[in-house]
Amino acid sequence: MKFILISLIGVILALNILLLVRNSEIKQRSIDEQATLMNQIDMLESKVLKQTIMTDGFKLSTETKVEDESGKEVPLKTLMDDKNKVILRFSPSDCLSCVNAQIDSIKRLSLSIGSKNILLLVNYNSQNDLKILKKKYALGISIYNLPSERVSSSFETVPGPYFFLLSKDLSSSMVFTPSSTLPKCTSDYLAEIQAVFNKTNSTIGNDIINSICLFKKTDLNIGTIKKGHKAEAVFILKNTGKYPLLLNKVTPSCSCTVAGWQHLPIQPGDTSSIRLQYDSGKVGYFNKDAFVFMNSANSPVRLVISGEIVE
Template identity: 35%
Template structure:
């Protein structure tokens, strides 16, 4: 066979092989793209189900009497963190297998949602192999929310654990996870829709909880109801805290705190204080004129004892020597 014919046949055969390989690659790419699109479509559809029905607890289950560990290695049951009558918790779940940037991103989203849903309604469940890992994680991510270590095997029966990424769910006192969702960086709009859904849920839940609590009556006990600041310098702010305890049988909520004038500024938590728990009303006083002062602070809450009057006294002295 002449050399040039052999050369031509070799080239043709090579081109045929290349063409077949290209066809295989194209088919494979289309298959992967189709699977990816299907996966995204399924997740979008799943979120739509959550948005439309308001429930997704069938996607996840919490075992009965599962235990968690706090920062100092104390063990407690998970259901004890979701107290009856205290409302639902938004749980962010992550493990040491998740990428740090993914965890950090979701903590940033939590910080944006916290003013709406209430920081006290946020709970972090992490899984790290070593007992001393949790304080390090808290410091590394600058976490300000309650953080607990949960054994990795406790939730292994849930398929969402296999995605190896942070995910959310809402946990109520019935211990049935709702609104289970794993954000996807390739579907940011879907994730933002979920965040809006969560905010809406807690806005309604918090309003309903406050209305329910305000109809119930409890008892409040202050450690003290008056402070004498003695001699204080004019225009310098002075702060005191009136610590109280809910000594009743139902949640206590401070409805409002009224002061006599603008020189007295109150600060207090608006979340319910559970039976047996303590909180405080903090008062900052800033005297504008010299002389003796006697200021009343009136605290209104859900009890027949309401209102309670607090008092702050002292003498403002001139700043001049």
């Protein structure tokens, strides 16, 4: 496991260097070339994500106990409710901005899978710290103290917060250490977590909060566009459900297409849009698609942009 973690850190450092080089290149390119390069970086980050998720995690003892705000010890197994839980773990030694970023991420995730499916297991010295944390972050998510000595995992030695999926038998999987320089990896990871919950729990009764997303059109032909001009389609959508709608990610089928969308929750009754921009530097007909992943029963939705680029 230590070798894997060292390799993981090496991969992330190498990617950071690559990103710095790419960013300097991007500033010297045209708008279309910039969009293509940025999309290539996104695809590279997605590849890194697959390498950084440890599907085989660690196992906690079935006798593991956590401490609540009053200092009372509670068997962790009793908190599982015979379900999988998403765990965010951090300690006072982790950088504050890193913790803040992941708290925001877990709050957004709670809107789509339900706060009852999430636990914050922190490594703090006093129970008063738990009360301060809960008040500071206005958490509607259960938070407990789990001393580090009760967790037999190499991830405890890695600086920074980390996520994992915990099963009812207290086995972990999908362990993930986020990086502040790779925010897309985190959003993609949480989208995968949401997909897992949507497969295993598809109803409100199981605390999964699915909204309903309706698109005005999912296939747009933008006609004839001159080479070098903006080739963009705007897809209008509406949240017709009773719960906030989260667009977790929009994945184009190739690097020639770039997607843009609102990352904040879309409230019931509100409309929003997704923009797909095609690289108009290539002459000829085109037909490209992208998939929208969200907390809606019809997720993922396929969007298609087509047209012709002329001289």
